[in-house]
Amino acid sequence: MRKSKALLFEMSRPGRRGYSLPSNDVPEKSLDELLPRKAQRSEPLELPELSEVGVVRHYTELSTRNFGVDTGFYPLGSCTMKYNPKINEEVAVLPGFAFMHPCQPEETTQGALELLYNFEQGLKELTAMDRFTMQPAAGAHGELTGLMVIQAYHRSRGDHNRNKVLIPLSAHGTNPATVSMAGYEVVQIPCDDRGLVDLDALKEAVDETTAALMLTNPSTLGLFEEEIIPMAKAVHEVGGLLYYDGANLNAIMGYTRPGDMGFDVVHLNIHKTLSTPHGGGGPGSGPVGVKERLIPFLPVPLVSKEEDRFYLDYDVPETIGKMHSFYGNFGVAIKAYTYMRMMGAEGLKEASTDAVINANYLMSLLKKTYYVPYDRICKHEFIVSAKPEKKKGAGAGDIAKALLDRNFHPPTVYFPLIVDEALMIEPNDTEAKETLDAFAATMEQIAKDIDEDAEKVAHGPYNTVVGRLDEVRAVRNPVLIWQKDKE
Amino acid sequence: MGYNIIDGVKYTKKHEWARQEGNEAVVGLSDYAQDKLGEIVFVELPDVGTEVEAGKGSAVIESVKAVADLYAPADGTITEVNEALLDQPEVINSDPYGEGWVYKMELKNESQMDELMDKPAYEKFVVEEDEK
Numbered sequence: 264m265r266k267s268k269a270l271l272f273e274m275s276r277p278g279r280r281g282y283s284l285p286s287n288d289v290p291e292k293s294l295d296e297l298l299p300r301k302a303q304r305s306e307p308l309e310l311p312e313l314s315e316v317g318v319v320r321h322y323t324e325l326s327t328r329n330f331g332v333d334t335g336f337y338p339l340g341s342c343t344m345k346y347n348p349k350i351n352e353e354v355a356v357l358p359g360f361a362f363m364h365p366c367q368p369e370e371t372t373q374g375a376l377e378l379l380y381n382f383e384q385g386l387k388e389l390t391a392m393d394r395f396t397m398q399p400a401a402g403a404h405g406e407l408t409g410l411m412v413i414q415a416y417h418r419s420r421g422d423h424n425r426n427k428v429l430i431p432l433s434a435h436g437t438n439p440a441t442v443s444m445a446g447y448e449v450v451q452i453p454c455d456d457r458g459l460v461d462l463d464a465l466k467e468a469v470d471e472t473t474a475a476l477m478l479t480n481p482s483t484l485g486l487f488e489e490e491i492i493p494m495a496k497a498v499h500e501v502g503g504l505l506y507y508d509g510a511n512l513n514a515i516m517g518y519t520r521p522g523d524m525g526f527d528v529v530h531l532n533i534h535k536t537l538s539t540p541h542g543g544g545g546p547g548s549g550p551v552g553v554k555e556r557l558i559p560f561l562p563v564p565l566v567s568k569e570e571d572r573f574y575l576d577y578d579v580p581e582t583i584g585k586m587h588s589f590y591g592n593f594g595v596a597i598k599a600y601t602y603m604r605m606m607g608a609e610g611l612k613e614a615s616t617d618a619v620i621n622a623n624y625l626m627s628l629l630k631k632t633y634y635v636p637y638d639r640i641c642k643h644e645f646i647v648s649a650k651p652e653k654k655k656g657a658g659a660g661d662i663a664k665a666l667l668d669r670n671f672h673p674p675t676v677y678f679p680l681i682v683d684e685a686l687m688i689e690p691n692d693t694e695a696k697e698t699l700d701a702f703a704a705t706m707e708q709i710a711k712d713i714d715e716d717a718e719k720v721a722h723g724p725y726n727t728v729v730g731r732l733d734e735v736r737a738v739r740n741p742v743l744i745w746q747k748d749k750e
Numbered sequence: 751m752g753y754n755i756i757d758g759v760k761y762t763k764k765h766e767w768a769r770q771e772g773n774e775a776v777v778g779l780s781d782y783a784q785d786k787l788g789e790i791v792f793v794e795l796p797d798v799g800t801e802v803e804a805g806k807g808s809a810v811i812e813s814v815k816a817v818a819d820l821y822a823p824a825d826g827t828i829t830e831v832n833e834a835l836l837d838q839p840e841v842i843n844s845d846p847y848g849e850g851w852v853y854k855m856e857l858k859n860e861s862q863m864d865e866l867m868d869k870p871a872y873e874k875f876v877v878e879e880d881e882k
Binding site: 680 | 814
C-alpha cells in the first residue's frame, strides 16, 4: 500500500521559500498609512513555507492518484462515463471563445451566439423538442428548471390543484429530490415483474392533481419502457405533462426521440451523452428542451435569429426568469457542440448502438457468474444483484472495493433501490471488447475470492492509497479542513 | 438470514413496526429494515403535532447506503419523537424495537392497526421479500 501523503502544512519548514521578489521601485509606505489598525492582522498569516519543487512534486504526486476516464474503465451506471475527445477542449480554448466577456456588445459575439443557436438546432433534432434553454448548469438543475416551467404552464391556465408528480421506482435518483424542491409531492409508481413501469398502477395514480410524470427512458434498470405511448396518453388525458430525464439518452440517439414518445419537457446531461467532462463539481450543463406550448415559460434570454443576425431574446412573455447568470456554462456547450459535429447524425446513432451492444455483451459475460435479476436484452446498462454473494459474506459494496484493488472504477452500488445489493453497470460506447473481457474476468475472479474467503474481500481494498474507510464516521464527523490547533 | 421479529408489535409492508399503547402507537423500523439499510447516520424527525397519513412518509432515515422514508403505519398525529436519535441514530441498528423507537402517535382510527401484520404473517412476508 502506498503511504498517505503529508499535507502541505505538515511539509512546511520555517523560512523556506519558492520565490524572491524584485527590488521595490516605488516609494515604500508603512502599512499604517494604507490600512487602519483594526483591519490589520495582529499576527502574520501562517501559510505553509515550501520550495517550488516541493509544491510541484506534491501536486504531481496527488494527480497520479486520480482515476478518470483517461486512466481506466469507469462503468458507473447511469453516469455514462464515456471518453471525452480532446478536440472538444481544443475548440473550447480558441481565443475567440476563451477571451470573450459575457457583457460584450452583441455585434462582437455573433460567433458565440451562432454556436449556441446551432447547438440548439442539433438538440432539437436529437430530441424532437421545439426550443431549448442552455442555462441550467447540470442535470438536476435542468430538472428543477423543467418542473418550474411545468408549474408555470399549469398556473397560467388557472390550474392550481396539481400538486403531485409521479415517479417510477426505477427513476433516476435525483428526481424525487427535485420534485420536493419544486414544492410538489412525490407519488411513487411501482414496477412490474419485467422491471418496467406498472401501467395499471400508473393509470390508477393519475388524476386532476397530477402535474407531471417524470420518467427516464430507458430506466435506471437499463430497460426501455415499451409502453411509453399508452403511459403518455394516460398522463395527458388527465391534463398532466411528461418530463424526460435525459440521464440515459446515450442508449437511444438516432433510434427514437423523447418528443416522439410524447414527452413535453426534457433535460439532457450533456456531460454524459455528449462527452463533456463529468464530475469533480463541474462545470456541467443540463439544457432543457420543451414542446411548443411551453416555450413562453422558458428562462430568459433565449438565443434567436433574425435574418443573418443572432441575438439574445428577452421576449418570453411568461418566463420563469433566470436560472443561471448570463447564458449558462457556455464553455461546456462548445465542447458538446464540437462532439455533435464531429460525430454527425450517423455517428451519434452509432454511439448509441455501441453503448447497447457493449452493455449486452458485458451482461452476457457476467451472467455466467452473477445473478442478473432482469434477465432480458438491455439498453445501455444493466443490473447485477450481489445478493447471493452477500449471503456468503461480501456484498455489492465489498465487490466495489475489490474492483478498486484491481484498477477498475466500480459500478454504481446500492442503486436502484428496488434491487437488493445492486451493482449498476454501464460500459458505454467508447470501450473496446478487450476492456470488457478484462473487467468480466476480474469480476469472475472476485466471485471466486468470495467463495474462498469472503471475510478477506469484506475487508478490502488492500492495494489502494487508503484502505477501508470508516464511512459512518466520515458522515457523522466530517473533517474537511486542516486546522493547526487540532494537529 | 435470521432477523429478530418480535411479538407484541404489528408490522407494515414497508418494514415499520408499531406497538399500540391505548389510543397511541409507538413506531420504529424493524430489524429487517435496519439490516437492509445498513449503518444509520442521520434521522430527520417530524414535529410534534404533525398529522401523518398511513403509508405516507413521516420521517427520514439516512444510512451509508441510502436515504429512506419511514412511512406512517396509520393515520394520526405525532405526540412525541425520540430526540436521542438525533445524536445517536445508530441505536436504531443496535436496538430497533427498544431504544431505537422513532416516534409516538395518537391513532385517528385504532382499527387501522388490525390491518397490519402480526409476527407470523411478517415472518412469512420477510422470507418472501428475501427470496425475490
